[in-house]
Amino acid sequence: MRAVTTNSAHAGRIRVEGSGRGGVLRLLLALCTLTAVFATATPARADSPVAPTQAAYLADRLRENPVHVTDQLPREVPRSTAPEFARLAKKTGVPTYVLVLPTQSSTDAEQLLGAVHDRLRRDGLYVLYEGTDLAEATAYGVRAPADAAATVALYELPYDAGPLRSFERFVEVVAQGEEKAAARAEAARETYADAEPAELYIGPSDRSDQSFLTGILLTGVPLMILLGAGLVRRRRRRAGAERRLPRWVVPGAATLAAAVIALTAPAVFDQTRSSAAEPPTPADLSARVERVAAGLRQNPVYADPESPRVLDDRGLDRLHDRIRDFRRSAGGGPVYVALVPQTPESEAAGDSWLFAAAVHDRTGRDGVYVVADPDDGSIDLYNYGLRIDSSRISFDLPDSVTLGDSRADEADDHLLGERLDRLMTFLDEAPRTDRPQLETDPAPAPSAAGENTLPPLFATDFWPGLFVGACLALLLFCVATGLMWAFDGLRRWRSPVPEPTHHLPLTAPTEPSESYLRRTARAELTALVQEFTDRDEAGQAWDLLDAALLLVDGDPGRLGEPAVDPATLVTVIVLARAGRAALSGDPTDLCCGVNPLHGPGVSRHHVRVSPQGPARRLLPVCDFCRDAAIADPTGVPGRLLRLPGPSSGQDRLPYYDVTDGPLTALPHGLARLVAKVRETAGVH
CATH class of the missing domain: 3.10.310.50 (Diaminopimelate Epimerase; Chain A, domain 1)
Structure with missing residues (x-):
């Protein structure tokens, strides 16, 4: 335009100062120059009209309808949701204009709303959504708490709430008025400053986790009921308890648990969608393509x-x-x-x-x-x-x-x-x-109708979950069994239960510790006293019990005192076990002379008692030691029961060499042992 003004002035000056033919020529030259300048300053093409600016286009859309939803987001915000936005906008109490556009990194939301308002020339509340996010809200010429409402929608709702729910919350706060809206915005900032609200939707991976957990519970819980009941039943049977529950109770409980899990899991994991997006219509999916093609x-x-x-x-x-x-x-x-x-x-x-x-x-x-x-x-x-x-x-x-x-x-x-x-x-x-x-045909796009639909609960990882649940139930059963076995072993160690006679040769130690002897003696004598009281019998059992009690002055509790030496403890064990055998109808007068802890003897046999030299001794032996004496005579000295000597610390000697007490009479029979005990105690 500056060039046009200069040439116009120059033409005027030529027209004033010039005269005659030369002036006319100069005038024509100036007019031609002016025409060329205007042609150069107007480069627009007749066949490519200038498109309206972004703000002007959006203003035209709002002039037609106060809610404009882009056709470029059908999978997230379909155009068919525009009536719902319009319905909510009427609740603000002021003219409200809503724009839903794709996210635009190079556009300032506040400036865009201002430009749209300037071109639309209508006062009201202007709201801009970019994708699913509330990008800007500004009131022009009306009283509306736009900032407070936007703050509440931002803080009170999780990020996956969706634009419709966000706009509903925004409208709700606007309708409350400025004072209440400001207070609510401040409360939202304080409440959710450090922690965001919980998400409203889950994704496909979360649904797979739910399916996996459901499968684990559906097989794991019933199987644990069956295995646990079997474990309890075996323990009760070992304890001599009678059956109290009918056979159908345990299978029925397992079946009932499986049914409860199968019915309640869909109610607990009731999510069906992974997003707030509404399913788009065919018109939503084709609108942009038709616009661009046209x-x-x-x-x-x-x-x-x-x-x-x-x-x-x-x-x-x-x-x-x-x-x-x-x-x-x-x-x-x-x-x-x-x-x-x-x-x-x-x-x-x-x-x-x-x-x-x-x-x-x-x-x-x-x-x-x-x-x-x-x-x-x-x-x-x-x-x-x-x-x-x-x-x-x-x-x-x-x-x-x-x-x-x-x-x-x-x-x-x-x-x-x-x-x-x-x-x-x-x-x-x-x-x-x-x-x-x-071009070849491209792969089809994901189905928009089912894109946000979660898979069924009883699918995907549900089937692996069934297998894992069974494996976990078996593993827990093994762990529980091991823990109970360890607990029983600890309990037997602290308060041992008398061993059955047929286990003795296999479980009796050759060099027992003093603590082992004390626990075993207490358990055996206590058991004999209890059994004798229940049966109220006399005879050999009474003699054996009387001899055992004489060794502890009638008090089994003395077995825990240090004054009771290992030889006395072994004597109590032998007498108590022989007394229990007599009460059970299997009396004997012999006890294994190789290791009295082996229990009853079955015969007498010459056995080697020293690894050096051919020294032999006639001792009663149990089946175990008799077989060993015949098959491996040189191995018998290693089987002799050895106890700590009375003054030798850890040095161990054969039991009959440790003391001059009653235990030395054991190789001669139980009757001789009882007599020796009474003689030592001064009882006739």
Whole structure:
């Protein structure tokens, strides 16, 4: 405009000062110059009208309807949810305008709302959602607590609440008024400053965990009931307890547990969806493709009006010229450029190949389809029906064109104009083919209807869970059995139970500790006293019991006193075991002379009692020691019971050499042992 003013002034000066033919010529020259300047200052093309700006386009949409939901997010916010947004907006009490747009990294939400308001020229509450997030809310010319309501929606709801629930909470707070809204916003900040609200939805991995846990419980719990009941039943049988429960009780309890788990698990894990997104309708999924296809039928370059403008008029003119020249070139053809963002929430799930295929199918026109994303700056190229080597397009197109470089990353427009120009140069130089080439069909996009639907509870990892549950039940059963066995062993160690006679040769130690002898003596004598009291019998059993009690002055508790030496403890054990055998109807007068802890003797046998020399001694022996004396005579000295001597500390001697007490009479029989005890105690 400055050049126009200068030339106009110059023309006026020529017109005043000039005269005659020379003045006329100079006047004509000035007019021609003026015309050239205006032509240069107006570069707009007649065949490529300038698209409206983003704010102007959105203002037009709000002029038609106070709620505008983009068609680019059908998988997350379908356009069919617009009536629900409109219904909620009426509850604010003020004119409310709602925009739901894709996330735009290069656009300031507050500035965008201000620009839309300036073009719409209507006061009210303006709300902008970018994807599922409440990006901005501003009141223009009306009283509405927009900031407080946005704060409450942000803090009180989890991130997966979805835009509809978020807007519902926003409207609820706006309707409360400024004072209550401010108080609620402050309370929300304090409550959720350090901890976010619990998520409302679970994902497929969480559902797999639920299925796995259900499978484990469904087999593990009933199997544990069966195995645990069997373990308890065996322990009760060993203890001599009678059966108290009918046989059907345990299987019935296991079956009932399985039924309860199978019926309650679906009620506990009742989630069916992984997102708040409503299932899109077929119209939602096709709306954007139809819009872009309609735009490309009218103009080979379609710039998404909901996105920031990345090509200015000069860039658009340059791109139109290159497309026109390529179409007229030998082997060339139509080129269609779609400047449209590709988001995972779109109908193509962010796949530009799927998007290009759908647009080509809708337009019904062959050509090279270019998909340029104005948000991230990526460029993809697809050949449908032109005689251009598609492999060259797929593999030789430079990354600096398709993805950009560091300069493109730093620029707001990603240098798309410059890169598209280089793309057209690449197409001009691409090799031609004899036949038209077509892109193969892309893989279909995930089903939008079932994309947010969770798999059934009794599926996926439920079946492995059944196997793991059975394994865990068996493992726990083994652990429980081991712990009970260890507990019983500890209990026997602390308070041993008398051993059955047929176990004695195998369990009796050759060099017992003093603590072992004390525990065993106490257990055997206590058992004999109890059995004798219950049966109230006399005879040999009474003599044996009387002799054992004489050794402890009638008090079994003295067995724990240090004054009772190991030889006396062995004597008590022998007498008590012989007394219990007599009470059971199996009396004997012999006790194994090799190791009295082996129990009754069955015969007398000459056995070697020293590993050096042929020294032998006639001793009563049990079956175990008799077999050993016959098969391995030299091994018998190692089987002799050895006790700590009375003054030798840890030195061990054969039991009959340790003391002159009653135990020395044991090889001569139990009657001689009883007499020796009475003689030692001074009882006749």
